[in-house]
Amino acid sequence: MNDQITPILMPKWGLSMRVGTLAAWHVEVGTEITPGDEIMDVETDKIANAVEAADGGLLRRCVGQAGEVYPVQALLGVIAPSAVSDAEVDAYVDAFEMPEIDEDEDTGPSYEFAELDVGKIRYTERSGEGIPVLLIHGFGGDLDNWLFNIEAISEKASVYALDLPGHGQSVKAISNPNLETMVGAVIQLMDHLKLDKAHLVGHSMGGLVAAQTAISNPNRVASISLICSAGLGESINSDYIEGFVSSANRKELKPKLKHLFADDSLVNRSMVDDLLKYKRLDGVQTFLDGLKENLFSNGKQNVNIAAGLDALDCPQQVIWGEADAVIPKTHANRIAAATVSVISGAGHMVQMEESSQVNDLLKDIL
C-alpha cells in the first residue's frame, strides 16, 4: 500500500450513525485540498453538515457519488500527490474494503452509565493520552450535542461527555434542580472515573456548570473553555428559554429551536422529535420548570460567575457564535483573563455549526 495515498471516508457522527448520504461534493478531481477546506456535505436522518478535510493534498478520485447513501467509513475520495500513478490510485480504490451496511451490527463503544449519589448518569468515553477533556452540554441538551467534537478532540486527549442530571438518559427525579446539583454531578462523575483533573468544556448552561465547578474545585480543573456560555451577564433570549420549556408539541417547539442555529434549516423533524421525546419522559417537565426558575427566571440569568473566574489561574478561553440568538455575543468579553474567539456564520450551537474551528480551539488549549 502506498503511504502517500490518503482516503476520504464517510464520517461517523455519534453512536447511532450507520449510514450517511453524500449530499454534494464541494471539490472536484484535480483540486488541491488544504486541511480545513469544506470538501463535501453529508446528511444523516439526524443532521446535515459540511465535512472539512482532515488531510491536505491533491484530490485524485471522487469515489462517492452525490446523492448516494454510504456506510460509515466507506471510501468516498482519494487524495494523493501527482507523483503517485493513476494505476496505483486505481489499485488502492479496488483494494479498499467497503464496509457493509449492517443494521444489527454492534457499532463498538456504547454509552456508559454510572450510579452516583445524584442518581444514574449517562456518559460516553474515548480513551487517549494525558489529562482528559470533559464536555458539558447546555440547558435541555445532552451529550449528543458534541456529535461533531468528540472524535476530533480524542485525537489529542481522552474525552468524556455526560448527560447532566435531568437531561438525556440521566436520572430525572431531581429534588434540587439547581447549579449545585449540576456541579455535584460533574465532580461525582470525575471521582467515579478517577479523574484527578480535567479540561472542562461547557456549552451555554454547561459553561456556567463548568465555571462553577472550577471555582469550587480549582485543583480539579486544568483549563476551562466556555462556549456561548451562561453566567457571564444578565440577558438571555427568554422566548427561547420559556418557549423550550413550555412547548408541548412539534409545532410549538420547532420555531423555538430555530433560535439555536445561524442556519435554521438545520432544525429538522428528527431533531424536533428527539427533543419532544425527551420532554415527554416522566419528570422532565417538572425538572425543566424548576431549573429554569432557579437559573433563568423572569427572562434573566440569575447567576454571574465572571468575577469568580477572574480569580482563577488556569487557562481560560471563551468561544462564541457571532450570530448567537440565545445569549448575546457581547458576553464573550466579560472575563479579563480569557482568550476570546468569535466565530462568524454560527449561532448558539457553534460547536455543531462550525465544528472544526471549535475543535481546533479546544485542542489548542490542551
Add this chain to the structure above:
Amino acid sequence: MARTLSMKDAVNEAIDQEMGRDPTVIMMGEDIVGGAGADGEDDAWGGVLGVTKGLFAKYPNQMIDTPLSESAYIGSAIGAATCGLRPIAELMFVDFLGVCLDQVFNQAAKFRYMFGGKAETPVVIRAMCGAGFRAAAQHSQMLTPIVTHIPGLKVVCPSNAYDTKGLMIQAIRDNDPVIFLEHKNLYASECDVPEEPYAIPFGEANIAREGKDVTIVTYGLMVQKSLEAADMLKKDDIDVEVIDLRTLSPIDMDTVIESVEETGRLVCVDEANPRCSIATDVSACVARDAFKALKSPIEMVTPPHTPVPFSPSLEDLYIPSADRIADAVRKTMEA
C-alpha cells in the same frame, strides 16, 4: 434509545410501570391469570398471546381473571372506573365488541355527559385488531370506525412500539374511556423505546416520513405498508409524506390539512372496510377544508366491502398492499 423493544413488550412495560406507580391500576381479562400454578408454569399465560405475561407474578392483587362473559367484565371494569379504580380490560379480539357494546357506547361513553360532568370513567379497553393472522372473519376485523363514531370514546391505534408505550401510559392516566386497539401483526415489530415512562398526548399525528408531492394519511399496520410504498415511489422520484394519525378520536386534522396544503394530493389508506371509515372521514374533511389546495382527486386504498377471507391467498389480496398504495399515489400524480 439504546434499546429496542417489540410492540407486544411495549404494551407490557407500559402497564407494568403504571401498575407499579399507581395501585389503583388494575387489569381484567380472559386468561390473564390463567395457567398460574399449572405444571411447568411459574407465572400465568398473560392472555391469549401472552402480552401481559409476568404481570400476575409482580402484581397479584391487581390482575383479575374473568369468566368468558364480555358484557359482565367490561361492564364491571367500567363500573369500577367510575368508583375510583383505573381498570384496563382486555377484550382479546375487538371482534367481540358486539357482546358488550351497550356497556361501551351507551354507558361508558355517556357517563360524563349524562351526569353533568360529575362522573369520570378512566377505563382502558384493550383489544387486538386487524387481518393477516389467518384467524378468519370473526377474529380479524378493523373496527376502528365503529368506535370512532361514538362521542365520548377516545380511540387509539398505534403503529410502532415507541408510540404504543407512550399512548398506553397516556390512556391509563386519561380520565375518559379509551379504546386501545393493537394490531396483532405489529406485535413483533421493534423500535427504540426509552426505559423510562413517558406519555404521548392524544390528538397528535406523527409525520412518519416527510415528503412534498403526495400526502398519505393512515394508521396502524398500514403505516408500515405506506412507508414501503413511499420507498418504492422514491425510485420514480415521487416524494411521499406519510402521516400516522396514532389516535382516531381525537383526530389531528390540522396536521393533515397543513400537509395537503403543501402537497396538493391526498391518499387515505385504511384497513377498515371502505364504507363510513377513517379514510372516508379524512377525505371528506380535506375536501371541505382544503378543496382549493387539491391538485387531483383524493384516492382511497381500503379492503373490499367483504368479511376478511379465511383462505390465505384471498386474505393476502384483501389487505391493502404497498403495491396498491403506490398505484394510488401514482394515480394522483397523473391527474
